[in-house]
Structure formats: C-alpha cells, structure tokens
Amino acid sequence: MYRLTCTAVMIAALAGPARAFPTGDQFDADALASDGAGGIPFDGAPRWAGHTCASCHSNAPGRISLALEADQPALFTIGWQPMQQYHLRVVLQHEWAGVQYAADASNCGPTVTPYVPCDQNGFALELDDTKAHPVGTLAAFVNGACVPVGTVPIGAPVRVLNDGTAITHEGIPYALTAWDLCWTAPAAGAGTITAYLAVVDGNGGDGTIDFPADPTGDDVATGVVPIAEAGAIAPPAQTGGCDATGSAAGLWLVVAALGAITRITRFRRRAIAALLTIVSLGGCVHVRPYQRGTLARKDMTFDPDPGESQLDLHMQESREGSAGGYGSSGGGCGCN
Amino acid sequence: MVRRLHCAIFVIAACTTVANEPATDPSTTLDETVFRCNVEPILARQCSYLGCHGNAGTALRVFTPGKLRATTPANIDQSEAMLSDAEQHGNFTSAAGFSLPDSSPGANLLLLKSLPQSLGGYEHLGGAIFTSTEDPQFVAIYRWLTGGGACTD
Numbered sequence: 001m002y003r004l005t006c007t008a009v010m011i012a013a014l015a016g017p018a019r020a021f022p023t024g025d026q027f028d029a030d031a032l033a034s035d036g037a038g039g040i041p042f043d044g045a046p047r048w049a050g051h052t053c054a055s056c057h058s059n060a061p062g063r064i065s066l067a068l069e070a071d072q073p074a075l076f077t078i079g080w081q082p083m084q085q086y087h088l089r090v091v092l093q094h095e096w097a098g099v100q101y102a103a104d105a106s107n108c109g110p111t112v113t114p115y116v117p118c119d120q121n122g123f124a125l126e127l128d129d130t131k132a133h134p135v136g137t138l139a140a141f142v143n144g145a146c147v148p149v150g151t152v153p154i155g156a157p158v159r160v161l162n163d164g165t166a167i168t169h170e171g172i173p174y175a176l177t178a179w180d181l182c183w184t185a186p187a188a189g190a191g192t193i194t195a196y197l198a199v200v201d202g203n204g205g206d207g208t209i210d211f212p213a214d215p216t217g218d219d220v221a222t223g224v225v226p227i228a229e230a231g232a233i234a235p236p237a238q239t240g241g242c243d244a245t246g247s248a249a250g251l252w253l254v255v256a257a258l259g260a261i262t263r264i265t266r267f268r269r270r271a272i273a274a275l276l277t278i279v280s281l282g283g284c285v286h287v288r289p290y291q292r293g294t295l296a297r298k299d300m301t302f303d304p305d306p307g308e309s310q311l312d313l314h315m316q317e318s319r320e321g322s323a324g325g326y327g328s329s330g331g332g333c334g335c336n
Numbered sequence: 337m338v339r340r341l342h343c344a345i346f347v348i349a350a351c352t353t354v355a356n357e358p359a360t361d362p363s364t365t366l367d368e369t370v371f372r373c374n375v376e377p378i379l380a381r382q383c384s385y386l387g388c389h390g391n392a393g394t395a396l397r398v399f400t401p402g403k404l405r406a407t408t409p410a411n412i413d414q415s416e417a418m419l420s421d422a423e424q425h426g427n428f429t430s431a432a433g434f435s436l437p438d439s440s441p442g443a444n445l446l447l448l449k450s451l452p453q454s455l456g457g458y459e460h461l462g463g464a465i466f467t468s469t470e471d472p473q474f475v476a477i478y479r480w481l482t483g484g485g486a487c488t489d
Contacts, residue, residue, distance in 0.1 A: 031380040035402030035416045038381035049463030055385040056403070210411035215386055307445050307458035311395075314436060318356070 022120050022202070022213040023171035024159030041166035043124040044222050045196040046132040052198040052222045053124070060220040066123075066199045067091040068225050079230035082188040087141055090123045090197055092177040097203035097219050105175035110209055117204030119175040120213060125197040126166035127183060127227075129190045134165035136193070139182040146182035191232060195225040362435035366480065368428045373487035374476045376427055382450075382465050382473070396446070397430045399423040441481035447474060 021027055021037060029036025044052040054060060070076065071087040080086075098119040101108055108118040129135045138160050140152045147153070149160045158179050159170045167181050185193075201219035205211040380400045383389040389396045390403040399406055402416045406423045409415035419427075434446045441447070450465035451457030451474065457464060466474040479485035 030377070031384060031400055032377050033401070033418070035400070038377075040381065049465055051385070051388075051462065055387045056390075058387040205412075211415075212412065214412075305459055305461075307449055307460075308395075311436075311445065318359075 024168045027168050028162045039161060039163060041124040041126060041161060041168055043126050043166055043196045043198050044224065045126050045128055052220065053200045054220045054222065056215040057200055057218045057220045060218060062219065063094060063096055064199065064201045064219045064221045065093045066197065066221045066223055067093060068195055068197060075227060079228035079232065080185040080193060081230050082185055085146060085182055085184045088181050088183050090125055090179045090199065092121055092199045092201060095121065095177050095201050097201040097217065101204050102175040105173060108174060110212065115209040117207050117212065119204060120171065120202040121176055121200060122169040122202065123179050123197065123199040124166060124168045125195060127193050127195045129193055135186040135190050137184040138164060138167045141180035141182050191229055193227045195227060198222040359437045363429050363432040366432045366435065367483065369487060370480050370485045371428045371431065372424055374485050375431065375480050376424065378473045378476060379427065379431065388462055399427055435481060441478060444481055446477055
C-alpha cells in the first residue's frame with residue numbers, strides 16, 4: 001500500500017473566473033476548431049503569461065485552497081534529487097461547489113434519467129526551471145505505479161499534455177479532489193524548480209443537461225511552489241543596484257541614528273537630518289539626456305494602461321481638433 | 337436696407353458645411369482571408385478566454401467555440417459549434433479596428449500590447465504574450481497588417 005507521507009505545502013486560494021475544459025483532451029484541442037486551449041494548461045506558468053484557470057472561471061469566490069504533496073518529504077525540505085522519481089499529489093481543499101452531486105459520483109451525467117449534474121473538478125500542473133522551461137518527466141500514477149505517457153490505461157484520472165510539459169485532470173472519474181501523478185526530476189544542475197498549479201472546483205454546469213459544464217459559479221485556487229535542488233549552492237543574494245530613493249548605506253544610517261536622535265538637541269537634530277538627507281541623495285540618479293527617451297516611453301507614465309490612454313487620446317484629439325498638454329514626460333530627442 | 341440685405345446674402349453665401357472627413361475603414365485595407373488562416377487562430381488560442389477578450393465589453397472581442405458567441409447558445413452543442421461566417425467576420429473587424437489610419441503597423445496595439453515592455457511593448461493586463469518581435473505569432477500578425485502573409489493550405 002502506497003503511503004503518502006508528507007503534506008508539504010499549503011497554498012492559499014486565489015479568486016478569479018474563466019471557461020472550463022471539463023475533459024483533459026480539451027487542453028490540447030484547437031481553440032478555433034473545437035473549443036480547446038491549443039496546448040495551454042492554464043497553470044499560471046510564466047510561459048503562459050501567468051494565465052490560470054481564472055482566465056475563464058471568472059468571479060470565483062476563492063473559498064477553496066490547494067496543496068501539493070509528495071511521497072518523499074525531503075523534496076520540499078532538502079530539495080529535489082537528480083533523476084529521482086517522485087509521487088506527487090495535487091489536493092483540492094475545502095471543496096464546496098457541486099458537492100451535492102458527489103455522493104453518487106458514478107450516477108450522473110447525460111445518460112442518467114432524470115439528469116443529474118456531475119461534481120466535476122480539475123487541475124493543471126507543470127514544473128519549470130529558472131528559465132521558465134518545463135523540466136523533468138511527468139507521468140500518470142495508476143494502481144500504485146507510475147505509468148509512462150502512451151501506456152496510460154483508459155479511465156486514468158490524469159492526462160499528460162501531448163508535448164509532455166504539463167499534466168491535467170482527465171475529466172472522469174467525477175468528484176475527485178486529489179490527483180496522483182509522477183514526476184521524474186531532471187539531471188543535476190537545473191537549480192530551483194518551480195511548480196505552477198491550479199485547481200477548479202466545478203459546480204456541475206448550470207444544473208441542466210443543456211450545460212453540463214460551464215465556467216460560471218465555479219471556484220479556483222492557484223499556487224506556486226519553489227523546490228530547491230538538493231545539495232546545490234544557494235544562489236547569491238542580490239547585490240549592487242541603486243535607486244532614486246537613496247543608497248542602502250544611507251538608509252541603514254537612518255535606522256541606526258533613529259535611536260540616538262531622540263536624545264540630542266533640536267539644532268543638532270536638524271543638522272543630522274540634513275546630513276542624512278545629503279547622504280541619502282547619494283543614491284539619486286542623474287538622468288542623462290540620452291536616457292530621457294526611456295522616460296518618455298508611454299509605459300513610463302503614471303497610468304495603469306498607457307496604450308489604452310493613447311487610443312482614447314487619439315479619439316479625443318480627432319473629435320476636438322486638439323492635441324497635447326496631457327502630462328507627457330518629455331521628448332526623447334535628448335534635448336536638455 | 338439694401339446694404340444689410342447684401343451683407344446678409346454675403347454672410348449666408350460664405351457659410352459652408354463643415355464636417356469631419358471620415359477615416360478610412362481599416363477593414364477595407366486588410367486581407368480577411370489571411371486574417372482567418374493566420375491571425376484568427378492566434379487570437380483564439382491566446383486571447384479568447386472569457387476573463388480576457390472572450391468578452392463583448394473589451395476593445396478586442398474574440399468569438400470562439402465554447403466561449404463568447406455572437407448569439408447566446410441554448411445548449412453546450414450550440415456553444416461549441418464552429419464559428420459562423422458572421423462571427424469570423426466580426427473577429428476580423430474587431431482586430432482590424434486597431435489599425436488607426438495615422439499609425440504604422442509597428443505601432444499597432446495588437447502587437448504592442450502583447451510584447452514585453454523591455455522590447456517596447458505596452459502594459460497588458462494579460463501579460464506579455466509574444467516572446468519577442470521574432471515570435472512567429474508576432475510575425476504573422478505583422479505580416480497581415482502590412483499586407484503580407486498567405487494561406488498555405
């Protein structure tokens with residue numbers, strides 16, 4: 001009997017909404033021809049711009065959470081071992097949507113009369129290296145053993161995407177809140193690997209046979225789990241760097257001075273404050289003329305969406321025959 | 337009296353109708369066939385999700401099977417049916433609308449919104465979709481905007 005020994009990481013749920021892919025093969029299906037995701041697993045990985053299940057399952061209340069577990073606790077405490085195979089488990093916690101259909105999970109769907117919605121949940125997971133490339137080998141875990149892609153029996157609850165880079169639910173059996181899988185770590189040297197995962201707590205569509213699955217009313221949780229490489233030297237702390245708010249030395253000096261400054265006279269206090277200000281100014285950056293082009297870029301404005309604003313401005317200028325005076329940060333021509 | 341009459345006639349004669357010259361409809365200058373075979377699949381795969389551009393309220397509105405449809409589907413079969421010709425044309429006009437008459441293809445928001453800011457892209461709530469200007473998706477859209485590209489099958 002396989003014994004799952006470690007609950008390694010608890011991840012807080014994030015709210016969000018989007019359209020469902022109730023069956024695993026939809027993740028590989030073409031998005032224009034057959035309602036698929038075109039190979040995008042929506043697990044939040046950087047290569048997908050961080051998009052998760054919430055890209056369609058919108059307005060999720062965020063009541064669920066998720067956990068990533070492993071048969072070997074050292075995976076999360078010491079790190080991954082090269083070429084080591086791990087049995088992982090993705091767990092949907094605090095399920096609430098569609099639980100009323102979970103009691104008899106096999107007795108639901110269009111073949112049942114009268115129609116009974118199914119408690120259909122899902123997940124997606126991939127593990128990426130520091131360059132955001134998927135690493136290692138994913139496989140299904142069926143009947144207590146890892147089953148390589150291509151030999152997974154029909155009915156297995158998980159499915160590896162065609163390109164092998166991510167793993168998702170298969171869609172059946174229903175009422176699942178945990179999915180087992182295998183991951184074989186890469187060769188040494190890959191460094192810290194990050195697991196990106198997301199789960200959906202489906203609510204059984206709109207409750208009718210017309211829409212047995214839809215993206216509304218579901219719940220979503222997403223998570224990111226960094227896994228260090230066992231025995232690897234920790235990456236050096238970030239050094240150097242400077243910003244316009246003052247140097248690090250200046251700020252430390254401010255902190256050290258705060259205790260003493262309360263016991264000195266007002267005049268000396270002002271003098272020290274002025275001195276600290278001067279020291280802090282050492283971190284300010286003088287913007288060179290040739291650097292002003294960067295400051296003039298639209299994405300440098302204090303605007304959440306400069307591109308949209310430009311479009312609005314363009315229309316306003318056309319309507320009113322006016323232009324300019326909108327807080328531009330200056331020309332990028334190098335003029336002083 | 338006569339002088340006033342002449343003055344009034346002169347003033348009236350001097351009046352003319354002032355109107356904005358309509359801008360060229362960008363959809364008349366772009367190839368819809370190339371859009372359908374080279375650009376629409378990119379928009380469907382990358383942009384069409386309901387929390388994103390599969391939403392009638394967004395500037396770029398993308399119809400796709402199973403997500404946003406032009407008419408509300410009665411059931412999941414209708415929802416997942418192939419796009420109608422009208423829906424595909426709607427995708428074309430929505431994307432073509434970003435081709436402002438006085439902007440170059442390289443300044444098109446379809447390209448810039450999805451490009452990393454480090455490469456000159458604009459802020460995009462959905463993040464950077466293209467890896468660079470060499471990204472095949474970027475290239476396909478750029479070629480369509482510049483009158484290039486061809487359907488290979």
